[in-house]
Amino acid sequence: MREVMTKSMARNIFYGGSIFFILLFLGLTLHSHAYITGTSTASMPLTDSVARGKRVWEANACINCHTIHGEGAYFAPEVGNVMTRWGVIDNPEDAFQTLKGWIEAQPSGVEGRRQMPRYHFSDEEIRDLANFLIWANKTDLQGWPPNNAG
Ligand code: HEC
CATH class of the missing domain: 1.10.760.10 (Cytochrome c-like domain)
Structure with a gap:
Protein backbone atom coordinates (compact mmCIF):
# COMPACT_ATOMS: atom_id res chain seq x y z
CA MET A 1 0.00 0.00 0.00
CA ARG A 2 1.35 3.43 -0.85
CA GLU A 3 1.83 5.84 2.06
CA VAL A 4 -0.57 8.65 1.31
CA MET A 5 -2.27 11.10 3.60
CA THR A 6 -5.97 10.59 3.55
CA LYS A 7 -8.40 13.47 3.76
CA SER A 8 -9.32 12.55 7.32
CA MET A 9 -5.65 12.49 8.38
CA ALA A 10 -5.16 15.96 6.92
CA ARG A 11 -8.29 17.17 8.68
CA ASN A 12 -7.08 15.77 12.01
CA ILE A 13 -3.74 17.48 11.66
CA PHE A 14 -5.47 20.74 10.78
CA TYR A 15 -7.94 20.64 13.68
CA GLY A 16 -5.46 19.14 16.15
CA GLY A 17 -2.85 21.74 15.29
CA SER A 18 -5.36 24.57 15.50
CA ILE A 19 -6.67 23.45 18.88
CA PHE A 20 -3.14 23.00 20.20
CA PHE A 21 -2.10 26.53 19.25
CA ILE A 22 -5.37 28.10 20.39
CA LEU A 23 -4.89 26.47 23.81
CA LEU A 24 -1.27 27.60 23.88
CA PHE A 25 -2.36 31.15 23.02
CA LEU A 26 -5.04 31.12 25.75
CA GLY A 27 -2.55 29.77 28.28
CA LEU A 28 0.00 32.47 27.49
CA THR A 29 -2.72 35.12 27.63
CA LEU A 30 -3.76 33.97 31.10
CA HIS A 31 -0.14 33.87 32.20
CA SER A 32 0.45 37.46 30.97
CA HIS A 33 -2.72 38.61 32.68
CA ALA A 34 -1.71 37.02 35.99
CA TYR A 35 1.77 38.50 35.69
CA ILE A 36 0.50 42.02 34.97
CA THR A 37 -2.16 42.11 37.68
CA GLY A 38 0.07 40.30 40.15
CA THR A 39 3.30 42.26 39.88
CA SER A 40 2.73 45.52 38.03
CA THR A 41 1.20 48.77 39.18
CA ALA A 42 -2.23 47.65 37.96
CA SER A 43 -3.03 46.11 41.34
CA MET A 44 -2.12 49.31 43.18
CA PRO A 45 -4.64 52.04 43.84
CA LEU A 46 -4.33 54.86 41.33
C1 HEC B 1 17.04 72.16 36.82
C2 HEC B 1 17.10 70.73 37.10
C3 HEC B 1 16.09 70.12 38.05
C4 HEC B 1 14.72 70.18 37.98
C5 HEC B 1 13.86 70.90 36.95
C6 HEC B 1 14.23 69.37 39.08
N1 HEC B 1 15.27 68.84 39.77
FE1 HEC B 1 15.12 67.54 41.35
N2 HEC B 1 17.15 67.50 41.49
C7 HEC B 1 18.03 68.17 40.67
C8 HEC B 1 19.39 67.90 41.10
C9 HEC B 1 20.65 68.44 40.45
C10 HEC B 1 19.29 67.04 42.21
C11 HEC B 1 20.43 66.48 43.05
C12 HEC B 1 20.91 67.60 43.96
C13 HEC B 1 21.87 67.13 45.00
O1 HEC B 1 22.06 65.93 45.17
O2 HEC B 1 22.39 68.00 45.70
C14 HEC B 1 17.86 66.80 42.42
C15 HEC B 1 17.36 65.96 43.41
C16 HEC B 1 16.03 65.65 43.56
C17 HEC B 1 15.51 64.68 44.49
C18 HEC B 1 16.34 63.82 45.42
C19 HEC B 1 16.87 62.66 44.63
C20 HEC B 1 17.75 61.73 45.38
O3 HEC B 1 18.06 60.69 44.81
O4 HEC B 1 18.15 62.01 46.52
C21 HEC B 1 14.16 64.64 44.32
C22 HEC B 1 13.16 63.75 45.05
C23 HEC B 1 13.84 65.60 43.31
N3 HEC B 1 14.99 66.19 42.86
C24 HEC B 1 12.55 65.87 42.88
C25 HEC B 1 12.24 66.79 41.90
C26 HEC B 1 10.88 67.12 41.51
C27 HEC B 1 9.64 66.51 42.11
C28 HEC B 1 10.99 68.06 40.53
C29 HEC B 1 9.85 68.79 39.82
C30 HEC B 1 8.90 69.45 40.68
C31 HEC B 1 12.40 68.30 40.30
N4 HEC B 1 13.12 67.52 41.15
C32 HEC B 1 12.89 69.17 39.35
C33 HEC B 1 17.70 68.96 39.60
C34 HEC B 1 16.42 69.29 39.18
Missing part, protein backbone atom coordinates in the same frame (compact mmCIF):
# COMPACT_ATOMS: atom_id res chain seq x y z
CA THR A 47 -5.78 57.48 43.65
CA ASP A 48 -6.76 61.04 42.77
CA SER A 49 -3.74 62.22 44.74
CA VAL A 50 -1.40 60.10 42.60
CA ALA A 51 -2.98 61.51 39.43
CA ARG A 52 -2.64 65.07 40.73
CA GLY A 53 0.98 64.38 41.67
CA LYS A 54 1.70 63.27 38.12
CA ARG A 55 0.27 66.57 36.89
CA VAL A 56 2.51 68.53 39.28
CA TRP A 57 5.44 66.46 38.03
CA GLU A 58 4.56 67.30 34.41
CA ALA A 59 3.60 70.95 34.87
CA ASN A 60 6.94 71.67 36.53
CA ALA A 61 9.05 69.80 33.99
CA CYS A 62 10.86 67.71 36.61
CA ILE A 63 11.68 65.37 33.74
CA ASN A 64 13.84 68.05 32.11
CA CYS A 65 16.49 67.16 34.71
CA HIS A 66 15.40 63.81 36.18
CA THR A 67 14.70 60.37 34.83
CA ILE A 68 11.79 58.35 36.14
CA HIS A 69 11.98 54.67 35.25
CA GLY A 70 14.84 55.59 32.95
CA GLU A 71 12.81 58.13 30.92
CA GLY A 72 13.87 61.73 30.97
CA ALA A 73 17.07 63.73 31.28
CA TYR A 74 20.32 62.67 32.88
CA PHE A 75 21.22 65.88 34.73
CA ALA A 76 19.75 64.80 38.07
CA PRO A 77 19.19 61.49 39.89
CA GLU A 78 16.66 58.86 38.84
CA VAL A 79 13.62 59.33 41.08
CA GLY A 80 11.70 56.13 40.23
CA ASN A 81 13.07 54.57 43.41
CA VAL A 82 13.86 57.60 45.54
CA MET A 83 11.23 56.63 48.12
CA THR A 84 12.96 53.27 48.66
CA ARG A 85 16.32 54.98 48.92
CA TRP A 86 14.91 57.45 51.44
CA GLY A 87 13.40 54.55 53.41
CA VAL A 88 9.89 56.04 53.33
CA ILE A 89 8.22 53.83 50.72
CA ASP A 90 5.73 52.37 53.19
CA ASN A 91 4.95 55.57 55.06
CA PRO A 92 3.23 58.33 53.03
CA GLU A 93 3.48 60.81 55.92
CA ASP A 94 7.26 60.37 56.19
CA ALA A 95 7.49 60.52 52.40
CA PHE A 96 5.66 63.85 52.43
CA GLN A 97 7.82 65.27 55.24
CA THR A 98 11.08 64.14 53.63
CA LEU A 99 10.13 65.49 50.20
CA LYS A 100 8.98 68.78 51.74
CA GLY A 101 12.27 69.07 53.61
CA TRP A 102 14.19 68.33 50.45
CA ILE A 103 12.30 70.85 48.30
CA GLU A 104 12.64 73.60 50.92
CA ALA A 105 16.40 73.00 51.23
CA GLN A 106 17.02 73.65 47.50
CA PRO A 107 19.15 74.95 45.97
CA SER A 108 21.77 73.40 48.24
CA GLY A 109 24.38 75.98 47.26
CA VAL A 110 27.12 73.39 47.69
CA GLU A 111 29.85 74.41 45.30
CA GLY A 112 30.61 71.97 42.51
CA ARG A 113 27.34 70.12 43.10
CA ARG A 114 24.48 70.19 40.63
CA GLN A 115 21.62 72.32 41.85
CA MET A 116 17.90 71.78 41.97
CA PRO A 117 15.81 74.96 41.76
CA ARG A 118 13.62 76.03 44.66
CA TYR A 119 9.96 75.25 44.01
CA HIS A 120 7.21 76.93 45.99
CA PHE A 121 4.57 74.25 46.31
CA SER A 122 1.63 74.01 48.65
CA ASP A 123 1.65 71.15 51.16
CA GLU A 124 -1.07 69.46 49.13
CA GLU A 125 1.04 69.58 45.96
CA ILE A 126 4.02 68.10 47.81
CA ARG A 127 1.80 65.38 49.31
CA ASP A 128 0.49 64.56 45.82
CA LEU A 129 4.03 64.49 44.42
CA ALA A 130 5.11 62.17 47.25
CA ASN A 131 2.17 59.86 46.57
CA PHE A 132 2.98 59.87 42.86
CA LEU A 133 6.61 58.98 43.57
CA ILE A 134 5.53 56.17 45.93
CA TRP A 135 3.17 54.85 43.28
CA ALA A 136 5.89 54.96 40.61
CA ASN A 137 8.30 53.34 43.06
CA LYS A 138 5.99 50.36 43.55
CA THR A 139 6.11 49.39 39.90
CA ASP A 140 8.00 46.13 39.54
CA LEU A 141 11.03 47.09 37.45
CA GLN A 142 12.93 43.91 38.23
CA GLY A 143 15.72 45.76 40.01
CA TRP A 144 16.10 48.68 37.60
CA PRO A 145 17.65 51.21 38.09
CA PRO A 146 20.62 49.67 39.91
CA ASN A 147 21.27 52.67 42.15
CA ASN A 148 19.77 51.53 45.44
CA ALA A 149 23.00 52.25 47.25
CA GLY A 150 22.13 55.90 47.09
Whole structure:
Protein backbone atom coordinates (compact mmCIF):
# COMPACT_ATOMS: atom_id res chain seq x y z
CA MET A 1 0.00 0.00 0.00
CA ARG A 2 1.35 3.43 -0.85
CA GLU A 3 1.83 5.84 2.06
CA VAL A 4 -0.57 8.65 1.31
CA MET A 5 -2.27 11.10 3.60
CA THR A 6 -5.97 10.59 3.55
CA LYS A 7 -8.40 13.47 3.76
CA SER A 8 -9.32 12.55 7.32
CA MET A 9 -5.65 12.49 8.38
CA ALA A 10 -5.16 15.96 6.92
CA ARG A 11 -8.29 17.17 8.68
CA ASN A 12 -7.08 15.77 12.01
CA ILE A 13 -3.74 17.48 11.66
CA PHE A 14 -5.47 20.74 10.78
CA TYR A 15 -7.94 20.64 13.68
CA GLY A 16 -5.46 19.14 16.15
CA GLY A 17 -2.85 21.74 15.29
CA SER A 18 -5.36 24.57 15.50
CA ILE A 19 -6.67 23.45 18.88
CA PHE A 20 -3.14 23.00 20.20
CA PHE A 21 -2.10 26.53 19.25
CA ILE A 22 -5.37 28.10 20.39
CA LEU A 23 -4.89 26.47 23.81
CA LEU A 24 -1.27 27.60 23.88
CA PHE A 25 -2.36 31.15 23.02
CA LEU A 26 -5.04 31.12 25.75
CA GLY A 27 -2.55 29.77 28.28
CA LEU A 28 0.00 32.47 27.49
CA THR A 29 -2.72 35.12 27.63
CA LEU A 30 -3.76 33.97 31.10
CA HIS A 31 -0.14 33.87 32.20
CA SER A 32 0.45 37.46 30.97
CA HIS A 33 -2.72 38.61 32.68
CA ALA A 34 -1.71 37.02 35.99
CA TYR A 35 1.77 38.50 35.69
CA ILE A 36 0.50 42.02 34.97
CA THR A 37 -2.16 42.11 37.68
CA GLY A 38 0.07 40.30 40.15
CA THR A 39 3.30 42.26 39.88
CA SER A 40 2.73 45.52 38.03
CA THR A 41 1.20 48.77 39.18
CA ALA A 42 -2.23 47.65 37.96
CA SER A 43 -3.03 46.11 41.34
CA MET A 44 -2.12 49.31 43.18
CA PRO A 45 -4.64 52.04 43.84
CA LEU A 46 -4.33 54.86 41.33
CA THR A 47 -5.78 57.48 43.65
CA ASP A 48 -6.76 61.04 42.77
CA SER A 49 -3.74 62.22 44.74
CA VAL A 50 -1.40 60.10 42.60
CA ALA A 51 -2.98 61.51 39.43
CA ARG A 52 -2.64 65.07 40.73
CA GLY A 53 0.98 64.38 41.67
CA LYS A 54 1.70 63.27 38.12
CA ARG A 55 0.27 66.57 36.89
CA VAL A 56 2.51 68.53 39.28
CA TRP A 57 5.44 66.46 38.03
CA GLU A 58 4.56 67.30 34.41
CA ALA A 59 3.60 70.95 34.87
CA ASN A 60 6.94 71.67 36.53
CA ALA A 61 9.05 69.80 33.99
CA CYS A 62 10.86 67.71 36.61
CA ILE A 63 11.68 65.37 33.74
CA ASN A 64 13.84 68.05 32.11
CA CYS A 65 16.49 67.16 34.71
CA HIS A 66 15.40 63.81 36.18
CA THR A 67 14.70 60.37 34.83
CA ILE A 68 11.79 58.35 36.14
CA HIS A 69 11.98 54.67 35.25
CA GLY A 70 14.84 55.59 32.95
CA GLU A 71 12.81 58.13 30.92
CA GLY A 72 13.87 61.73 30.97
CA ALA A 73 17.07 63.73 31.28
CA TYR A 74 20.32 62.67 32.88
CA PHE A 75 21.22 65.88 34.73
CA ALA A 76 19.75 64.80 38.07
CA PRO A 77 19.19 61.49 39.89
CA GLU A 78 16.66 58.86 38.84
CA VAL A 79 13.62 59.33 41.08
CA GLY A 80 11.70 56.13 40.23
CA ASN A 81 13.07 54.57 43.41
CA VAL A 82 13.86 57.60 45.54
CA MET A 83 11.23 56.63 48.12
CA THR A 84 12.96 53.27 48.66
CA ARG A 85 16.32 54.98 48.92
CA TRP A 86 14.91 57.45 51.44
CA GLY A 87 13.40 54.55 53.41
CA VAL A 88 9.89 56.04 53.33
CA ILE A 89 8.22 53.83 50.72
CA ASP A 90 5.73 52.37 53.19
CA ASN A 91 4.95 55.57 55.06
CA PRO A 92 3.23 58.33 53.03
CA GLU A 93 3.48 60.81 55.92
CA ASP A 94 7.26 60.37 56.19
CA ALA A 95 7.49 60.52 52.40
CA PHE A 96 5.66 63.85 52.43
CA GLN A 97 7.82 65.27 55.24
CA THR A 98 11.08 64.14 53.63
CA LEU A 99 10.13 65.49 50.20
CA LYS A 100 8.98 68.78 51.74
CA GLY A 101 12.27 69.07 53.61
CA TRP A 102 14.19 68.33 50.45
CA ILE A 103 12.30 70.85 48.30
CA GLU A 104 12.64 73.60 50.92
CA ALA A 105 16.40 73.00 51.23
CA GLN A 106 17.02 73.65 47.50
CA PRO A 107 19.15 74.95 45.97
CA SER A 108 21.77 73.40 48.24
CA GLY A 109 24.38 75.98 47.26
CA VAL A 110 27.12 73.39 47.69
CA GLU A 111 29.85 74.41 45.30
CA GLY A 112 30.61 71.97 42.51
CA ARG A 113 27.34 70.12 43.10
CA ARG A 114 24.48 70.19 40.63
CA GLN A 115 21.62 72.32 41.85
CA MET A 116 17.90 71.78 41.97
CA PRO A 117 15.81 74.96 41.76
CA ARG A 118 13.62 76.03 44.66
CA TYR A 119 9.96 75.25 44.01
CA HIS A 120 7.21 76.93 45.99
CA PHE A 121 4.57 74.25 46.31
CA SER A 122 1.63 74.01 48.65
CA ASP A 123 1.65 71.15 51.16
CA GLU A 124 -1.07 69.46 49.13
CA GLU A 125 1.04 69.58 45.96
CA ILE A 126 4.02 68.10 47.81
CA ARG A 127 1.80 65.38 49.31
CA ASP A 128 0.49 64.56 45.82
CA LEU A 129 4.03 64.49 44.42
CA ALA A 130 5.11 62.17 47.25
CA ASN A 131 2.17 59.86 46.57
CA PHE A 132 2.98 59.87 42.86
CA LEU A 133 6.61 58.98 43.57
CA ILE A 134 5.53 56.17 45.93
CA TRP A 135 3.17 54.85 43.28
CA ALA A 136 5.89 54.96 40.61
CA ASN A 137 8.30 53.34 43.06
CA LYS A 138 5.99 50.36 43.55
CA THR A 139 6.11 49.39 39.90
CA ASP A 140 8.00 46.13 39.54
CA LEU A 141 11.03 47.09 37.45
CA GLN A 142 12.93 43.91 38.23
CA GLY A 143 15.72 45.76 40.01
CA TRP A 144 16.10 48.68 37.60
CA PRO A 145 17.65 51.21 38.09
CA PRO A 146 20.62 49.67 39.91
CA ASN A 147 21.27 52.67 42.15
CA ASN A 148 19.77 51.53 45.44
CA ALA A 149 23.00 52.25 47.25
CA GLY A 150 22.13 55.90 47.09
C1 HEC B 1 17.04 72.16 36.82
C2 HEC B 1 17.10 70.73 37.10
C3 HEC B 1 16.09 70.12 38.05
C4 HEC B 1 14.72 70.18 37.98
C5 HEC B 1 13.86 70.90 36.95
C6 HEC B 1 14.23 69.37 39.08
N1 HEC B 1 15.27 68.84 39.77
FE1 HEC B 1 15.12 67.54 41.35
N2 HEC B 1 17.15 67.50 41.49
C7 HEC B 1 18.03 68.17 40.67
C8 HEC B 1 19.39 67.90 41.10
C9 HEC B 1 20.65 68.44 40.45
C10 HEC B 1 19.29 67.04 42.21
C11 HEC B 1 20.43 66.48 43.05
C12 HEC B 1 20.91 67.60 43.96
C13 HEC B 1 21.87 67.13 45.00
O1 HEC B 1 22.06 65.93 45.17
O2 HEC B 1 22.39 68.00 45.70
C14 HEC B 1 17.86 66.80 42.42
C15 HEC B 1 17.36 65.96 43.41
C16 HEC B 1 16.03 65.65 43.56
C17 HEC B 1 15.51 64.68 44.49
C18 HEC B 1 16.34 63.82 45.42
C19 HEC B 1 16.87 62.66 44.63
C20 HEC B 1 17.75 61.73 45.38
O3 HEC B 1 18.06 60.69 44.81
O4 HEC B 1 18.15 62.01 46.52
C21 HEC B 1 14.16 64.64 44.32
C22 HEC B 1 13.16 63.75 45.05
C23 HEC B 1 13.84 65.60 43.31
N3 HEC B 1 14.99 66.19 42.86
C24 HEC B 1 12.55 65.87 42.88
C25 HEC B 1 12.24 66.79 41.90
C26 HEC B 1 10.88 67.12 41.51
C27 HEC B 1 9.64 66.51 42.11
C28 HEC B 1 10.99 68.06 40.53
C29 HEC B 1 9.85 68.79 39.82
C30 HEC B 1 8.90 69.45 40.68
C31 HEC B 1 12.40 68.30 40.30
N4 HEC B 1 13.12 67.52 41.15
C32 HEC B 1 12.89 69.17 39.35
C33 HEC B 1 17.70 68.96 39.60
C34 HEC B 1 16.42 69.29 39.18
